[in-house]
Amino acid sequence: MHPPEGTGSLSPSLYTDGGQDIAREIFEQEDHIFADKDLLNVDHVPSAERIVGxxxxxxxxxxxxxxxxxxxxxxxxxxxxxxxxxxxxxxxxxxxxxxxxxxxxxxxxxxxxxxxxxxxxxxxxxxxxxxxxxxxxxxxxxxxxxxxxxxxxxxxxxxxxxxxxxxxxxxxxxxxxxxxxxxxxxxxxxxxxxxxxxxxxxxxxxxxxxxxxxxxxxxxxxxxxxxAFQPYDATQLREIMENRRDAFEDGVLSEDVIPLCAAFAAQDFGDARKAIDILRHSGQLAYRQSDEQVVESHVREARTEAEKDRFKELIEGHPQQAKAILLALSLLSANSEKDEFQSQLVYRQYTNIAEKIDMDSLSDRRFRDILKEQAFLDIIDVWKENLGRSGGINLYCRLIENPEIVVEIISGDPRFEGLSLVNAATPSEN
Missing domain, CATH: 3.40.50.300 (P-loop containing nucleotide triphosphate hydrolases)
Known part of the structure; x- marks a missing residue:
């Protein structure tokens, strides 16, 4: 329905349906979690006393x-x-x-x-x-x-x-x-x-x-x-977030929230941006769920959501060939106790996926080029192992992201529907 001609906007008397009531309820709701959310924005430049380490x-x-x-x-x-x-x-x-x-x-x-x-x-x-x-x-x-x-x-x-x-x-x-x-x-x-x-x-x-x-x-x-800037350690990450505690209302953060955010970010290469991102997401989850406090369960859920958001944004424009290669490495990682694999094994898994979705397989050389491109984007790690006197070289790779998250996001592409951790065949290393 369009607003009446000449009004230039929706008429309150004509458009007071349930949707508008819901919107008003949300907009008028008090924020009992955040006091100054801007302190947790990625682009926020803190004052000198808030810069840690x-x-x-x-x-x-x-x-x-x-x-x-x-x-x-x-x-x-x-x-x-x-x-x-x-x-x-x-x-x-x-x-x-x-x-x-x-x-x-x-x-x-x-x-x-x-x-x-x-x-x-x-x-x-x-x-x-x-x-x-x-x-x-x-x-x-x-x-x-x-x-x-x-x-x-x-x-x-x-x-x-x-x-x-x-x-x-x-x-x-x-x-x-x-x-x-x-x-x-x-x-x-x-x-x-x-x-x-x-x-x-x-x-x-x-x-x-x-x-x-x-x-x-x-x-x-x-x-x-x-x-050169070295990664933050867990102690520095805790101090960074403590300096932004006033982004929240008094008493809202339970005592284990900041240490857990710091521990997760320290595991992920000392990334302060990720630590703050997880902290912000945790508060948003508590707000949406109408909880009085931000607690450990919010942090764990927020970490998963933050990883999904970051990775989804990172690979959104990836060609399907690159997605297939990432999916191959993710499936190997999810179905093995190891987290690093020779490129030949990843290539075999990739060709299996390509065959299942009726996609042409790339040459081994182009496959390796894409692996290096993903390493440049910090999605995977790639390194070489010299074989000594034989003069040969093995190329190894390791997925940096959580494999289940990678599979979930790539499976959202219609081309990859039906490929899951459960039904994907994993090639032998031999």
Whole structure:
């Protein structure tokens, strides 16, 4: 039913059905669990006193950016480490601190680019130009789209020359960029005379080897300092979450909730983001179930749901061949006491699956390429074993995710319906 013409909205007198009553009941319901839910958002940048276990990393990065506060060129830095180890948090904190502590007469600008979204040179430089621009001061127009890459660069240089002495650019997920061209042009902007502003780049990556794969010309121009972040331990994870306890109403968290969230996240490679995610999900479950407290059972259920959400988002756009390979490794993991397998065994399981769903099997070489792609995404671990004098090499792989969760999610693809942990044939290792 459409609203009456000329009203522009639904008429309360005509649309007071049960659905509206249910919605009103939900919207007017008091939140007895959360006091400040924003403290548990993934993108939330906490105040300095809430940043735990990263004093050394903050100090080292600040030392590399120290000259910026005096109006001089900061060092370029590559930060690497596993997901959820505080890399982006520290990069944002230190760069904004430099901006706020600039000496009198020194103007510092900061910009943050998520390269998993802005992963082409044109997208990234367009976003940078708009983030740095203040059109009422520069009289420079920077539309989101529609300009050539070279024009975006020219407008960026114009903005920097008008507004800033120094700028610090944080490129998060830098390994997702389609090319090294942005890094090259930013690092050489002063040398080529494009801008008088000093530019410092903080490139953040989950991949230790990413810096090694950069173009040699880019390495020479960037001359980056490298900073490695180690995973948080369980004690640090507990302290991180204790510092966000005030996201909840007083007395809502039972005493075992934060230690259990920390233990789960410590098992999962010290991922603070996952720990906070589980804590938030636990509170949401307690709220939806109208429970007075968040307890251990909520945490265990929330961990499973958080893993499902993360993995579903991660593989949503995967080709079906990649899904079939992940399913093969998941079925082996679920039906064996072991958790690591030779690639030949996974390949045989994969070909069984391909045959069952009437899909062409990939060559062994392409199969191995996909395994390496999944390792790059931190879905699986892949490593080589040299066979000594024989000169041969065995390739092994291990699923990082819970195999039952992987199977459940991939089975949601209509192409894989009917393949389950129960009825899947597992090939022999011999």
């Amino acid at each position: 990263r004093d050394d990393e903050i100090r080292k990065l600040a030392e590399e950016l120290r000259s910026a506060v005096d109006g001089h060129s900061p060092e370029n830095v590559i930060i690497y480490g596993k997901t959820g180890t505080g890399k982006s948090l520290v990069a944002k904190h230190v760069s904004t601190s430099a901006q706020g502590l600039a000496k009198e007469g020194v103007s510092i600008g900061t910009a943050y680019i998520d390269c998993s979204t802005d992963n082409t040179e044109t997208q990234a430089i367009s976003t940078l130009a708009r983030e740095f621009n203040e059109p009422e001061r520069t009289d420079v127009d920077v539309p989101e789209t529609g300009l050539a890459t070279a024009v975006y660069y020219k407008r960026l240089w114009a903005v920097l020359d008008i507004l800033y002495d120094v700028v610090i650019v944080v490129l998060d997920e830098a390994d997702m960029m389609a090319s090294d061209d942005l890094l090259m042009k930013l690092s050489r902007a002063g040398e080529t005379g494009n801008t008088d502003a000093h530019i410092g780049v903080i490139a953040v990556s989950n991949k230790v080897e990413w810096a090694d794969d950069l173009n040699e010309r880019v390495k020479s121009s960037l001359q980056p300092k490298e900073l």
